[in-house]
Amino acid sequence: MSSRAGPVQDVIERLPPAGVDEELRPLPSRWSESDKCSGLEVLLDGTEVRFQGVIKTSDEAAAVRSDHPMPRECGIYYFEVTILSKGKDPTLIGIGFSGPKVNLNRLPGWESESWAYHGDDGFSFACTASGKHYGPKFSTMDVIGCGVNFRTNTAFFTKNGNYLGEAFHSIKTEKLFPSVGMKKPGEHLRVNFGQTPFVYDIDSMMEVRSSDSDIENHYAGAFTDLFLQQERARIGAEIDRSTRRSKKEETALIQELVAQYLAHDGYVETARAFAQEVRDQRRQLGDDDALEAMDPAEDIHAINRQKIRTAILNGDIDRALKYLKSFYPHVLESDRNRDIYFKLRCRKFIEMMRRCNDLQTGASSQAMTDSTTSITSNGHTETKDDEADAGVFDHQMELDDQVQRESHAPSLEPVSIPPPLSTFDSPAPSDDPAESEAMDTTPDPAPTQPQPQPQPQDTKSSAMRHKQLLDKAIAYGQELQAEFSGDARSNYRKVLQDAFALLAYTDARGSVVGGLMEGRGRVEIAEEVNGAVMQSLGKPPSAAIEKCVAQTEVLLDMVQANGGEAALVDLRVYLR
Amino acid sequence: MSSSTISPPAAMEHSFDRLVERARPSKTDINFVIMDYLINEGYPSAAQKFAKEANIQPFADGEAIQERVDISSAIRSGDIQLAIERINELNPQLLDTDPHLHFSLLRLQLIELIRPIVSAPGPPSPTAFEPALEFATTQLAPRAPTSPAFLQDLERTMALLIFPPEKLTSQLKELLDLGLRQKIATTVNEAILHSQGERREARIRNLVRLRAWAEDKARQSDKDLNLPDKIELGLGSESPNNGAQDGDAMVA
Numbered sequence: 001m002s003s004r005a006g007p008v009q010d011v012i013e014r015l016p017p018a019g020v021d022e023e024l025r026p027l028p029s030r031w032s033e034s035d036k037c038s039g040l041e042v043l044l045d046g047t048e049v050r051f052q053g054v055i056k057t058s059d060e061a062a063a064v065r066s067d068h069p070m071p072r073e074c075g076i077y078y079f080e081v082t083i084l085s086k087g088k089d090p091t092l093i094g095i096g097f098s099g100p101k102v103n104l105n106r107l108p109g110w111e112s113e114s115w116a117y118h119g120d121d122g123f124s125f126a127c128t129a130s131g132k133h134y135g136p137k138f139s140t141m142d143v144i145g146c147g148v149n150f151r152t153n154t155a156f157f158t159k160n161g162n163y164l165g166e167a168f169h170s171i172k173t174e175k176l177f178p179s180v181g182m183k184k185p186g187e188h189l190r191v192n193f194g195q196t197p198f199v200y201d202i203d204s205m206m207e208v209r210s211s212d213s214d215i216e217n218h219y220a221g222a223f224t225d226l227f228l229q230q231e232r233a234r235i236g237a238e239i240d241r242s243t244r245r246s247k248k249e250e251t252a253l254i255q256e257l258v259a260q261y262l263a264h265d266g267y268v269e270t271a272r273a274f275a276q277e278v279r280d281q282r283r284q285l286g287d288d289d290a291l292e293a294m295d296p297a298e299d300i301h302a303i304n305r306q307k308i309r310t311a312i313l314n315g316d317i318d319r320a321l322k323y324l325k326s327f328y329p330h331v332l333e334s335d336r337n338r339d340i341y342f343k344l345r346c347r348k349f350i351e352m353m354r355r356c357n358d359l360q361t362g363a364s365s366q367a368m369t370d371s372t373t374s375i376t377s378n379g380h381t382e383t384k385d386d387e388a389d390a391g392v393f394d395h396q397m398e399l400d401d402q403v404q405r406e407s408h409a410p411s412l413e414p415v416s417i418p419p420p421l422s423t424f425d426s427p428a429p430s431d432d433p434a435e436s437e438a439m440d441t442t443p444d445p446a447p448t449q450p451q452p453q454p455q456p457q458d459t460k461s462s463a464m465r466h467k468q469l470l471d472k473a474i475a476y477g478q479e480l481q482a483e484f485s486g487d488a489r490s491n492y493r494k495v496l497q498d499a500f501a502l503l504a505y506t507d508a509r510g511s512v513v514g515g516l517m518e519g520r521g522r523v524e525i526a527e528e529v530n531g532a533v534m535q536s537l538g539k540p541p542s543a544a545i546e547k548c549v550a551q552t553e554v555l556l557d558m559v560q561a562n563g564g565e566a567a568l569v570d571l572r573v574y575l576r
Numbered sequence: 577m578s579s580s581t582i583s584p585p586a587a588m589e590h591s592f593d594r595l596v597e598r599a600r601p602s603k604t605d606i607n608f609v610i611m612d613y614l615i616n617e618g619y620p621s622a623a624q625k626f627a628k629e630a631n632i633q634p635f636a637d638g639e640a641i642q643e644r645v646d647i648s649s650a651i652r653s654g655d656i657q658l659a660i661e662r663i664n665e666l667n668p669q670l671l672d673t674d675p676h677l678h679f680s681l682l683r684l685q686l687i688e689l690i691r692p693i694v695s696a697p698g699p700p701s702p703t704a705f706e707p708a709l710e711f712a713t714t715q716l717a718p719r720a721p722t723s724p725a726f727l728q729d730l731e732r733t734m735a736l737l738i739f740p741p742e743k744l745t746s747q748l749k750e751l752l753d754l755g756l757r758q759k760i761a762t763t764v765n766e767a768i769l770h771s772q773g774e775r776r777e778a779r780i781r782n783l784v785r786l787r788a789w790a791e792d793k794a795r796q797s798d799k800d801l802n803l804p805d806k807i808e809l810g811l812g813s814e815s816p817n818n819g820a821q822d823g824d825a826m827v828a
Binding site for chain 2 (some may be wrong): 019043044045050084113168188235240242243244245247248250253254256257258260261262267268269270272273276277278281284285286287306308310313369499519522526529540542543544545546547548549550551552555556557558561562569571572574575576
């Protein structure tokens with residue numbers, strides 16, 4: 001019952017591999033969803049295959065091929081299959097490889113252009129239904145490796161990491177796909193096309209490498225990368241095993257590291273939420289050591305720093321400057337922090353230009369959202385943003401009062417500020433109960449009388465408003481220029497020029513300097529300001545987790561200078 | 577040893593400390609590691625707040641975290657039946673393809689049936705164990721022969737019924753420790769993450785281990801690297817008594 005592939009398959013066969021350089025063909029990466037017998041289920045992104053169907057006759061079976069053929073150019077190709085099924089012995093499974101047109105209703109090995117090692121008898125089958133004695137039988141939890149050496153046209157198998165010797169020779173077929181076939185319902189296999197370390201030490205076999213073929217070297221290089229990857233994984237596992245902490249101790253240490261970082265860097269609400277969630281967890285485990293240590297201290301500075309950060313992240317630089325001036329007047333006066341002061345001022349200009357730009361191009365805060373995060377804003381954002389436009393520019397003068405009102409009045413009307421970059425369904429900061437609660441404890445910066453807030457002028461036409469915003473931005477730019485262009489510091493002039501270049505574009509966001517408008521800039525400056533405030537408070541500028549990373553970096557540097565396996569450890573991998 | 581712990585004058589500060597001072601890890605990296613941890617180990621509310629406060633993308637949908645949190649939470653509160661149901665709703669294949677995980681959940685369920693009886697004061701009535709016995713016979717016994725480890729685990733658990741609580745060996749006491757719930761909850765969380773193509777463990781765990789490993793390697797090195805006797809993180813829990821906790825117990 002030899003198969004003829006249908007015309008459709010023929011057409012597909014002739015198509016060049018899509019988007020892939022002919023010389024660098026892809027390696028097999030998973031079981032094919034289409035090139036399989038119907039009773040087979042391909043699971044877990046093609047790494048597993050399970051047979052659920054029924055076999056009618058004894059010479060019928062169900063087979064599947066990989067998505068790509070093994071490139072002959074690679075020299076040696078190797079993959080491993082783990083038998084997961086709980087089926088009763090003997091396991092009727094064949095592991096091997098076959099050409100693209102071999103019938104998938106048969107076990108590989110039985111048909112021409114197919115070769116395989118069968119688990120029920122340990123025989124090897126080369127393009128014929130009668131097998132030869134080859135190796136041991138295999139069944140549940142065994143790991144069978146299959147290697148094809150395209151230089152010698154031979155193939156071998158491994159069982160649980162042991163080499164079983166050459167199984168086939170004179171393999172000349174052009175396109176060969178890794179293939180498995182099975183006969184019993186419930187049979188279940190997992191494949192490793194190199195994504196995880198192999199059980200068999202293929203490394204030693206790969207050492208003999210010819211240097212006269214660039215292509216082969218390319219694939220050998222790909223394999224070397226693979227082995228390096230495996231080696232890294234092995235060392236990673238060794239490092240994980242080397243820990244002397246119990247999981248419980250480690251958990252406690254990490255919870256402390258995280259809590260300390262959140263408190264240190266002024267992520268007040270995150271710190272609270274985290275402490276609460278840890279408490280809930282421990283309570284379930286009957287661990288009632290009330291965990292007071294986990295509570296972020298009601299640290300007035302943490303709350304102040306959080307306010308400053310939030311203002312900067314919202315693009316409300318004036319507010320941030322006001323907060324800084326009232327809470328930490330010395331920070332920005334210090335010569336050491338002049339850079340930060342300069343960056344904040346420039347950022348304000350960029351935020352003004354951002355508003356002009358978005359009004360001009362009809363983009364709402366949605367555009368800002370798109371450029372920074374993938375979170376979609378809700379329908380209200382646009383109106384909020386319009387008000388915010390008015391808020392920033394019309395009420396600039398009232399900002400002093402706003403800041404001061406906040407420290408007086410526990411309940412506030414929503415203050416007009418630009419919406420956060422990523423909302424995550426959060427209320428505006430001033431609506432936040434935690435924030436108003438925090439306000440009660442905020443020190444009084446300089447009391448004045450609260451003033452009523454003028455209503456946003458909805459009637460003003462968009463063009464008028466754009467003109468007004470632009471004029472204000474230009475006026476502010478001139479201020480900046482006057483204040484900083486004479487500064488001897490090397491990069492100030494360049495930074496100013498880049499920022500002013502925003503004026504030249506109708507759609508500055510899409511321009512070469514558009515990157516300035518992205519939210520990333522806010523995050524960076526927010527962190528710098530936080531660091532400066534921490535320093536002014538005499539606190540360690542970095543949290544324990546940062547120290548942990550820094551120490552690891554230095555220690556790794558020292559160890560890697562000695563060579564050896566440590567050289568394969570890459571800290572970057574641990575950080576992203 | 578004690579004389580060497582006197583801190584050196586500021587001018588002679590350890591060159592190691594200066595190197596550490598200079599290596600300024602990026603905030604983006606740290607925030608990434610923190611977010612990774614909050615999501616991986618299931619702190620949805622903190623993750624949500626952190627996304628907002630640090631202005632970073634949560635890179636995982638809240639629902640997916642919540643599903644794992646609900647399962648972990650059910651296990652931690654001893655409702656293993658609910659946990660198993662939730663796992664099956666989430667991924668019907670997970671327990672089928674991981675018999676060890678399935679068995680350890682069922683065994684915990686058995687322990688939870690036994691726990692209230694043995695922890696009650698006074699000798700238990702002979703009928704009190706009936707539900708536990710029935711569960712053991714119907715759910716665990718058929719699985720036990722498939723692995724010697726299963727059999728041993730089942731036998732050990734059944735011993736809880738025989739020994740009076742005050743005479744339990746430390747090995748048996750461990751079974752009744754609520755820490756076992758956390759252990760199983762962690763294993764389940766890791767298995768779910770793995771089945772979803774995610775990392776099993778949060779990066780911060782590997783990072784903490786890497787630091788200890790690198791310190792060990794540095795201390796074993798022949799070269800005189802002039803390391804301080806103790807490398808501290810500056811955490812409250814670091815006291816002279818539990819220095820070993822910090823992974824630097826290798827001081828020669």
